[in-house]
Amino acid sequence: MxxxxxxxxxxxxxxxxxxxxxxxxxxxxxxxxxxxxxxxxxxxxxxxxxxxxxxxxxxxxxxxxxxxxxxxxxxxxxxxxxxxxxxxxxxxxxxxxxxxxxxxxxxxxxxxxxxxxxxxxxxxxxxxxxxxxxxxxxxxxxxxxxxxxxxxxxxxxxxxxxxxxxxxxTPEEHDRMIAYTSQLPHVIACAYVLNESCANHKGFSAGSYRDVSRVARINVPLWTELFSENKNSLVSELDEFIENMTSIRNAVAEGNNDAVAELLSRARDVKERTDG
CATH class of the missing domain: 3.40.50.720 (NAD(P)-binding Rossmann-like Domain)
Structure with a gap:
């Protein structure tokens, strides 16, 4: 054919x-x-x-x-x-x-x-x-x-x-899940390398930096279009992510080790249940 x-x-x-x-x-x-x-x-x-x-x-x-x-x-x-x-x-x-x-x-x-x-x-x-x-x-x-x-x-x-x-x-299910599995990680990678410390990471970084930052080498026109055309699903995922980040940030800032440990344990359990 x-x-x-x-x-x-x-x-x-x-x-x-x-x-x-x-x-x-x-x-x-x-x-x-x-x-x-x-x-x-x-x-x-x-x-x-x-x-x-x-x-x-x-x-x-x-x-x-x-x-x-x-x-x-x-x-x-x-x-x-x-x-x-x-x-x-x-x-x-x-x-x-x-x-x-x-x-x-x-x-x-x-x-x-x-x-x-x-x-x-x-x-x-x-x-x-x-x-x-x-x-x-x-x-x-x-x-x-x-x-x-x-x-x-x-x-x-x-x-x-x-x-x-x-x-x-369906188109709706696709866009909702892709906002989480693909678009949100690209946002995270870009936000991560915008931290001032990124400029001085060499010699201090290994696998964690590499894994989180990899997709920040981004195709700007393509991902701008993708973010814009799926903005409702992406913003919803971003809101939930920011809420989770804020919970960890506040627990660390308050010196509440029990809360930090509880949040990290929950995250580890979700990862192990989901991906083995």
Whole structure:
């Protein structure tokens, strides 16, 4: 089948490389700038550089761009997408984009299924993409009313390129949980390195600093958009986090060791119950 990947950054590029490595599908790349396309063609991640004419032949389209750009790509090309084509995104938010993409799919007859690969790195661009980025990672399917056979097709394809866990969620559940598991940690990392002590950490830091600060090397335009488009869920998680931080801060400030120990014990118990 012909699979078009729109956007050859780290995620779109990794999809191209994984599909080329683990399947026999014909991979067509579309990208705003030329260099990632040439690099992808040279390394075998794509078999063809796509044009608007290529879209007419697509059996599947994977949107590897920022959320708003993904919607724009579909809006601009909806009239030439085959009715049998499955369109799926890779965006970290769903509530803001799924309604319009579902509406476009109904209006023009193609199929839309939301998707979110739970994988990435702190670096960006095609040069950071990896055919094995998705090995044993989780893939979230947001069906948006799609047929079971199309959902099954997506699930099977994602397992073929390495995903170990397939999770199905509504847009609302997806955005609520991603606010906690992905967006909140990025906020924490950024806030952490904004402390003045960060400038002098070398020689005083080890694994704890590295683990907490890793994702502060952030793609600013992307995460600004993600935070903005999921602001209600993210602010709710931030409020609860600040409340928990304040409880620990006040117990430390008051010299209340029993309260500190009780809060730390509760946290350890939650972690052990949740993750073993």
């Amino acid at each position: 012909n699979i078009i990947i729109s956007g050859l950054g780290i995620i779109g590029g990794s999809f191209a490389k994984a599909l080329a490595k683990y399947t026999d599908h014909h991979i067509i790349g579309i990208n705003r700038s030329e260099k990632p396309l040439q690099d992808a063609l040279a390394c075998g991640a794509i078999h063809e550089i796509g044009t608007r004419e290529s879209i007419k032949t697509a059996d599947m389209i994977i949107l590897g761009t920022f959320p708003e750009a993904a919607v724009k790509f579909v809006r601009d090309n909806a009239d030439i997408i085959q009715k049998s084509c499955i369109v799926t995104d890779t965006s970290g938010i769903k509530g803001q984009i799924c309604p319009e993409l579902v509406q476009l799919s109904k209006e023009y007859g193609f199929k839309f299924i939301g998707g979110h690969p739970m994988a990435g790195k702190e670096t960006n661009g095609f040069a950071s993409s990896d055919a094995d980025l998705f090995q044993n990672a989780s893939y979230i399917i947001v069906p948006c009313g799609a047929d079971e056979k199309d959902i099954s097709f997506i699930s099977t394809l994602m397992k073929k390129i390495g995903f170990g866990i397939i999770k199905v969620a």
